[in-house]
Structures are given as structure tokens and as C-alpha cells.
Amino acid sequence: MIISVFSSADAHRNALNSHCYWTLRKNGYTVGQATSKLEKLSISAKNELLYQQAGLNFNDLPNWQKRGVGLYWEIYQKEGVNPLTGETVLVTRKRLFVDMELPMKDEYSDFVRKLILTEHTEL
Incomplete structure (x- = not known):
């Protein structure tokens, strides 16, 4: 049996990054551009990116989308x-x-x- 354990913080961080990445991709960024832009952003900046570019408040998403x-x-x-x-x-x-x-x-x-x-x- 393989047990893989991630913290809830890992799930939250990964979910935020994924939402940001795909928002950027949908808005015309290439794979490299989206990845590069996210590497430089703080958590609050990523939340702002989602709100500005997709009208999405990450905190309003269902828990399963934020925590897994x-x-x-x-x-x-x-x-x-x-x-x-x-x-x-x-x-x-x-x-x-x-x-x-x-x-x-x-x-x-x-x-x-x-x-x-x-x-x-x-x-």
C-alpha cells in the first residue's frame, strides 16, 4: 500500500497556482509565460490576478476546489x-x-x- 500525504496547505497552494495558471493560459499566455509570471507572485498577488483577470474570488470557491x-x-x-x-x-x-x-x-x-x-x- 502506498500512502501519499500532503498537507492542507499544499492542496490550497496547488489549487491557487492551478487556477492562476489556467486563467493566464485562457488569456493568451504561453506555457512559459504563465509559469514565469506565477513564480514571481505572492499569494495575495495571485488572488488579485484571479479577481482582475477572471472575476474570481478564490475564497468563494467550493472547499473541494481549494483543499482537494x-x-x-x-x-x-x-x-x-x-x-x-x-x-x-x-x-x-x-x-x-x-x-x-x-x-x-x-x-x-x-x-x-x-x-x-x-x-x-x-x-
Whole structure:
């Protein structure tokens, strides 16, 4: 199993950069020009760029566009039937969960720690 952990700050920075990059590209900048322009800008300047060139307030975007989306296994209980006895039993299952509202800052670290420890009880 490969675990890749990024901080919520990484996701936010990457999202801001991506929105700025594609705004510049849509406005006629080449790959090199857009990349070069973004290397020199502060976070506040990138927010201003989005507002000036696309009328977009980055803070008004849905959280999943700013922080990313979490995909992880969720363990749940389900009622089932024992095929040998016909008896109703409670079983544990896993399903993929799509989390569109990831926590931020320290809560994000706690969230990731809990996911890892749930999957790797030997830690």
C-alpha cells in the first residue's frame, strides 16, 4: 500500500497556482509565460490576478476546489445472512468514501493520523 500525504496547505497552494495558471493560459499566455509570471507572485498577488483577470474570488470557491478531495476506505456494519444457517448476522464491510469537505490545519493532521492508524493497527 502506498500512502501519499500532503498537507492542507499544499492542496490550497496547488489549487491557487492551478487556477492562476489556467486563467493566464485562457488569456493568451504561453506555457512559459504563465509559469514565469506565477513564480514571481505572492499569494495575495495571485488572488488579485484571479479577481482582475477572471472575476474570481478564490475564497468563494467550493472547499473541494481549494483543499482537494479525500478518497479512502470507510468501514461500516451491515446486516447479512449466513448462507449455511440462514441466520441474520452483522458483518463488517469496506466501501470507498469520497470526502468533499476535508478539514484544515491541525484537524487535517489528526484526520490523516486517524486514517493511517485505522488501516495500520500495528503502528
